[in-house]
Amino acid sequence: MNIGEIAKRAGVSRSTVSYALTGRRPVSPETKQRILAVIDELGYRPNAAARALKEGRTRTIGLVIPPASTRLTDMQLGFVASVVDAAARADLDVLLSPSGGEHDRSFERVVTGQRVDGVIVMEIRLEDDRVARLMASGLPFVGIGRTRDPAGMSWVDIDYETLIARCVHHLADLGHRDIALVNRSAELVAAGYGPGHRARAGFDRAVADRGLRGVAVCCADDAQAGQACTEHLLAEHPELTAIATVNEAAAAGVYHALARSGREVPRDFSIVGVAARHWAENLHPPLTAADVPAVELGAQAVDLLLGRIADPSAAHRHLLVAPPISLRATTGPAPA
Amino acid sequence: MNIGEIAKRAGVSRSTVSYALTGRRPVSPETKQRILAVIDELGYRPNAAARALKEGRTRTIGLVIPPASTRLTDMQLGFVASVVDAAARADLDVLLSPSGGEHDRSFERVVTGQRVDGVIVMEIRLEDDRVARLMASGLPFVGIGRTRDPAGMSWVDIDYETLIARCVHHLADLGHRDIALVNRSAELVAAGYGPGHRARAGFDRAVADRGLRGVAVCCADDAQAGQACTEHLLAEHPELTAIATVNEAAAAGVYHALARSGREVPRDFSIVGVAARHWAENLHPPLTAADVPAVELGAQAVDLLLGRIADPSAAHRHLLVAPPISLRATTGPAPA
DNA sequence: CCGATTCGTCGAATCGGTTCGACCGAGGGA
DNA sequence: TCCCTCGGTCGAACCGATTCGACGAATCGG
Numbered sequence: 001m002n003i004g005e006i007a008k009r010a011g012v013s014r015s016t017v018s019y020a021l022t023g024r025r026p027v028s029p030e031t032k033q034r035i036l037a038v039i040d041e042l043g044y045r046p047n048a049a050a051r052a053l054k055e056g057r058t059r060t061i062g063l064v065i066p067p068a069s070t071r072l073t074d075m076q077l078g079f080v081a082s083v084v085d086a087a088a089r090a091d092l093d094v095l096l097s098p099s100g101g102e103h104d105r106s107f108e109r110v111v112t113g114q115r116v117d118g119v120i121v122m123e124i125r126l127e128d129d130r131v132a133r134l135m136a137s138g139l140p141f142v143g144i145g146r147t148r149d150p151a152g153m154s155w156v157d158i159d160y161e162t163l164i165a166r167c168v169h170h171l172a173d174l175g176h177r178d179i180a181l182v183n184r185s186a187e188l189v190a191a192g193y194g195p196g197h198r199a200r201a202g203f204d205r206a207v208a209d210r211g212l213r214g215v216a217v218c219c220a221d222d223a224q225a226g227q228a229c230t231e232h233l234l235a236e237h238p239e240l241t242a243i244a245t246v247n248e249a250a251a252a253g254v255y256h257a258l259a260r261s262g263r264e265v266p267r268d269f270s271i272v273g274v275a276a277r278h279w280a281e282n283l284h285p286p287l288t289a290a291d292v293p294a295v296e297l298g299a300q301a302v303d304l305l306l307g308r309i310a311d312p313s314a315a316h317r318h319l320l321v322a323p324p325i326s327l328r329a330t331t332g333p334a335p336a
Numbered sequence: 337m338n339i340g341e342i343a344k345r346a347g348v349s350r351s352t353v354s355y356a357l358t359g360r361r362p363v364s365p366e367t368k369q370r371i372l373a374v375i376d377e378l379g380y381r382p383n384a385a386a387r388a389l390k391e392g393r394t395r396t397i398g399l400v401i402p403p404a405s406t407r408l409t410d411m412q413l414g415f416v417a418s419v420v421d422a423a424a425r426a427d428l429d430v431l432l433s434p435s436g437g438e439h440d441r442s443f444e445r446v447v448t449g450q451r452v453d454g455v456i457v458m459e460i461r462l463e464d465d466r467v468a469r470l471m472a473s474g475l476p477f478v479g480i481g482r483t484r485d486p487a488g489m490s491w492v493d494i495d496y497e498t499l500i501a502r503c504v505h506h507l508a509d510l511g512h513r514d515i516a517l518v519n520r521s522a523e524l525v526a527a528g529y530g531p532g533h534r535a536r537a538g539f540d541r542a543v544a545d546r547g548l549r550g551v552a553v554c555c556a557d558d559a560q561a562g563q564a565c566t567e568h569l570l571a572e573h574p575e576l577t578a579i580a581t582v583n584e585a586a587a588a589g590v591y592h593a594l595a596r597s598g599r600e601v602p603r604d605f606s607i608v609g610v611a612a613r614h615w616a617e618n619l620h621p622p623l624t625a626a627d628v629p630a631v632e633l634g635a636q637a638v639d640l641l642l643g644r645i646a647d648p649s650a651a652h653r654h655l656l657v658a659p660p661i662s663l664r665a666t667t668g669p670a671p672a
Numbered sequence: 673c674c675g676a677t678t679c680g681t682c683g684a685a686t687c688g689g690t691t692c693g694a695c696c697g698a699g700g701g702a
Numbered sequence: 703t704c705c706c707t708c709g710g711t712c713g714a715a716c717c718g719a720t721t722c723g724a725c726g727a728a729t730c731g732g
Binding site for chain 2: 048091096098105222
Binding site for chain 1: 711
């Protein structure tokens with residue numbers, strides 16, 4: 001079932017079969033039809049490896065994800081899904097590569113073995129050696145997220161700094177004076193995870209701008225940690241009346257801790273965050289939050305990558321989104 | 337940076353480089369060292385396409401997932417993560433293929449273009465044309481889930497029928513007489529989604545065995561639907577004192593509906609389900625549930641697939657797991 | 673001391689496509 | 703009528719690896 005077999009049965013040469021399929025040279029209607037009939041009958045498809053070898057491209061992109069051991073957040077899942085979706089629309093396949101920890105062989109294989117035409121990297125750190133590796137390799141790539149100095153790369157990202165600042169202003173406008181930031185996990189922040197640092201910076205700046213009293217804490221990415229963290233926060237700072245958070249996975253725990261402390265949301269306490277819309281709406285009560293357009297970002301990342309593959313020397317482009325805050329049910333005036 | 341370049345710089349023939357790398361023929365220590373030095377210096381990796389073409393295998397497996405539009409449940413995410421993880425351990429790459437809906441081109445490409453050595457298929461229906469397609473193609477594959485008559489395939493699956501029956505018996509043992517099943521979405525069940533049907537069958541059988549009164553409903557996979565569904569259920573059947581569920585995504589909504597109706601869990605009402613442990617523990621209160629070992633199942637699926645790739649004519653194997661119910665905080669004696 | 677092994681290496685064939693140069697015949701312009 | 707162009711097709715080269723057969727040199731047993 002290779003191209004030679006098709007050629008033999010159609011009574012033409014292999015090149016003619018190739019031209020009939022790719023259309024890169026004219027083939028007479030009768031010949032073409034005969035070839036297609038044979039192909040259809042035998043269910044022939046060109047061998048992807050042979051084609052990739054000759055053409056020098058694989059029609060596959062790599063998607064570098066955090067290692068499987070760290071559970072994907074809802075937002076990350078949204079990115080993965082939208083990248084896969086957008087790639088499928090462009091008739092590209094997606095090769096998954098967990099990176100970090102023990103799986104660096106996988107990353108190496110993807111980057112170095114000419115298995116993919118380009119790469120999308122998620123979960124970028126301020127200093128990220130995967131990015132350095134990719135830049136050195138010359139392979140086209142796009143970050144979902146960006147390094148501290150992203151001038152030499154193409155990327156899409158969420159403007160956490162602006163968003164958290166906006167959250168703080170929203171709370172300040174409502175009269176809150178003592179607010180807390182529930183950030184991502186201490187490990188992530190310590191490892192230089194961009195959103196954690198940028199959220200912190202935005203929080204500090206806005207708190208200073210509005211003359212508020214702010215306290216920032218880190219919190220692991222699950223409901224139990226969110227609860228523990230909030231209980232601790234309320235015990236240490238009983239004066240708090242609001243929380244801003246970028247940790248969607250912890251939000252349910254934050255709710256429970258507040259309920260157990262006797263505080264009712266939003267009457268006694270306000271919460272505002274940055275989260276996937278799906279997630280914000282499914283909390284109870286629905287979370288007032290900046291809705292991250294994960295689907296759009298993933299699609300844009302694929303777009304950018306296609307551009308770089310088509311012209312690797314083109315100027316780098318990027319997209320920084322700061323979606324507006326959707327008012328739902330968790331923020332209200334500061335209690336008197 | 338191909339093997340010829342390495343050969344030239346090391347002053348040997350291309351075949352010798354190949355033998356030095358694969359070890360399939362002896363190479364003298366000095367020569368080998370010289371070759372490895374050059375390779376190291378130039379950062380050479382064999383071209384994956386060329387190797388695949390000659391060897392006839394790609395060292396890649398396909399993972400067929402539901403289309404991106406339908407959000408992955410926590411359990412499905414666990415499967416994906418564990419498959420990727422297990423594949424990485426075996427030095428295999430994973431090619432993602434959304435199937436269903438508009439993405440059948442992607443599935444076709446994966447199955448037919450000799451891009452992968454084997455395939456793992458998720459979300460299998462009782463009658464599943466992707467399975468039929470794979471059987472016809474002769475490509476090794478393993479299902480996570482199984483068709484109605486899975487004799488001709490290898491698979492791993494969760495024994496929903498037994499598990500839900502076990503849940504019902506657990507509730508009956510606690511004295512509950514009126515119980516409901518909250519199943520997966522009506523669309524899934526209508527489409528012949530196996531777990532939905534098998535859960536229903538196990539529920540009906542156990543309810544009959546114990547002489548209970550049971551009511552089964554379908555429910556979309558999110559918290560809002562869970563709440564609406566439960567409210568409806570309580571309105572129609574106020575005599576209910578317990579719910580068994582296979583719909584982990586709806587559980588939070590079930591909780592809220594019960595709380596809003598004034599029922600306290602587990603004092604007034606019991607809930608028991610089948611869910612990923614991570615998910616059950618993060619609910620509040622933690623859900624008494626059969627903990628699905630998604631990680632183990634994914635790893636087993638990869639194992640089975642490796643076996644089939646190694647020997648496609650070997651007898652089919654399968655694994656049906658029925659993990660015990662972990663008692664947490666949501667079941668108690670039926671109210672008097 | 674000679675024939676048979678064994679070791680280390682090389683050259684050439686091969687995998688299944690794409691693509692380039694060339695060829696033949698028909699049609700069109702001068 | 704002659705020449706050129708162009709449509710349609712073929713054969714051969716090529717992409718970058720693996721692998722088989724062969725061959726020279728060293729080793730070994732008799």
